Amino acid sequence: MSYNIEKIRSEFPILSRSIEGKPLVYLDNTATSQTPRRVVDAVVSGYCDFKANVHRGVHTLSQKATELQEESRRRVRDYIGASSEEEIIFTRGATEAINLVACSFGSLFPRNGEIILTVMEHHANIVPWQLLQSRRPDLKIKVVDINDRGELLLDQYRDLFNENTCMASFCHVSNVLGTVNPVKEMIGYARSKSVPVLVDGAQAVPHMRVDVTDLDCDFYVFSSHKMYGPTGIGVLYGKKEHLLRMPPYQGGGEMISHVSFEGTTFAGLPFKFEAGTPDFVGIGALPKALDFMDEIGVENIAAHELELMEYAEEKMREIPGMRIFGNSPHKSAVVSFLVGDIHHYDMGMLLDKLGVEVRTGHHCAQPLMQRLGISGTVRASFAAYNTLGEVDSFISALRRIIPILS
Numbered sequence: 485m486s487y488n489i490e491k492i493r494s495e496f497p498i499l500s501r502s503i504e505g506k507p508l509v510y511l512d513n514t515a516t517s518q519t520p521r522r523v524v525d526a527v528v529s530g531y532c533d534f535k536a537n538v539h540r541g542v543h544t545l546s547q548k549a550t551e552l553q554e555e556s557r558r559r560v561r562d563y564i565g566a567s568s569e570e571e572i573i574f575t576r577g578a579t580e581a582i583n584l585v586a587c588s589f590g591s592l593f594p595r596n597g598e599i600i601l602t603v604m605e606h607h608a609n610i611v612p613w614q615l616l617q618s619r620r621p622d623l624k625i626k627v628v629d630i631n632d633r634g635e636l637l638l639d640q641y642r643d644l645f646n647e648n649t650c651m652a653s654f655c656h657v658s659n660v661l662g663t664v665n666p667v668k669e670m671i672g673y674a675r676s677k678s679v680p681v682l683v684d685g686a687q688a689v690p691h692m693r694v695d696v697t698d699l700d701c702d703f704y705v706f707s708s709h710k711m712y713g714p715t716g717i718g719v720l721y722g723k724k725e726h727l728l729r730m731p732p733y734q735g736g737g738e739m740i741s742h743v744s745f746e747g748t749t750f751a752g753l754p755f756k757f758e759a760g761t762p763d764f765v766g767i768g769a770l771p772k773a774l775d776f777m778d779e780i781g782v783e784n785i786a787a788h789e790l791e792l793m794e795y796a797e798e799k800m801r802e803i804p805g806m807r808i809f810g811n812s813p814h815k816s817a818v819v820s821f822l823v824g825d826i827h828h829y830d831m832g833m834l835l836d837k838l839g840v841e842v843r844t845g846h847h848c849a850q851p852l853m854q855r856l857g858i859s860g861t862v863r864a865s866f867a868a869y870n871t872l873g874e875v876d877s878f879i880s881a882l883r884r885i886i887p888i889l890s
């Protein structure tokens with residue numbers, strides 16, 4: 485199948501706008517991707533046609549809203565290869581999903597337990613474990629380092645395991661380096677030591693087919709807004725055997741079976757972990773984003789993005805003083821870089837003046853920045869709708885601003 489970039493782009497209303505009088509070149513897809521019209525339409529329809537609270541009413545609208553939400557849950561289950569919709573919990577995003585696991589599953593950790601993280605984690609996969617540790621000072625966090633290409637040191641990973649290890653939690657794809665970690669191998673090793681694993685898939689699901697059953701991970705998390713879906717929702721996949729044992733994360737409506745002042749019993753899965761009114765409109769629209777990805781084929785999206793990244797990197801390497809962070813042969817479409825001693829912030833500001841939207845700063849990965857000995861980078865990241873022409877615009881913008889900032 486040929487990659488019909490014009491058709492793809494025509495689905496994204498925002499791509500026809502301009503910035504500072506220049507055509508928009510949106511290269512901040514790692515932070516959030518743009519949203520196709522069909523997802524926006526589904527959100528509008530959720531508000532205009534079906535809005536009523538879910539799981540609450542016998543009336544038509546509530547039933548329809550509930551149906552859309554539960555249909556979305558089944559769609560997500562199938563999309564990531566989970567065996568039951570009871571294992572799919574809707575959250576506010578990857579961040580909340582990790583907080584849920586750290587708080588609830590973490591409360592079951594044995595005394596003196598050790599948690600293995602990696603130096604390339606997003607703050608969302610560091611701080612929740614530190615918060616747990618602040619309540620449980622007996623717990624220890626251990627960190628896997630990287631090599632010069634930005635790949636995890638797998639020998640060190642294996643060496644960090646001991647009889648106290650109670651959790652390993654790492655990203656599938658780094659949001660800064662783009663490194664695609666060998667998660668199946670890493671999960672396999674943890675499994676051989678009977679250690680549960682959480683995989684932060686926020687940067688993986690938009691770019692590759694993920695099958696949680698094949699991976700055999702215990703938890704997998706991701707956010708809708710990075711994969712062409714609505715903002716404010718995310719998914720926690722968890723193995724049923726764990727979810728059944730885990731205490732609720734938040735209390736309120738929806739997550740109970742019966743409440744009295746003498747004692748409360750909780751709802752079954754997945755509702756035990758979904759206190760309060762969820763973003764049922766966004767959840768109902770999420771399948772449209774999955775349709776969008778399925779129609780093109782996530783493998784085709786990834787191949788297109790990699791072509792853009794390789795083209796961009798080739799052109800960037802011709803620029804004197806260019807340093808690219810993250811050079812693994814297993815890389816997703818993210819390029820983090822610095823040029824000479826130009827500050828990332830200044831470069832981002834001037835690129836914006838030329839219509840090119842990139843991310844600058846520490847990318848919520850300060851420990852990684854510390855490891856690399858820098859305060860931040862400029863990061864360009866690609867999605868299904870980006871073009872080679874946009875890469876050319878980005879490179880020529882870079883070439884224009886570098887002499888001004890040097």
Ligand code: PMP
Nearest residue numbers: 577578579606608659686687707
């Ligand atoms: N993990 C990774 C690897 C990420 O890139 C991000 C978002 N930048 C998150 C977690 C957090 O995602 P969210 O803000 O959507 O909860």
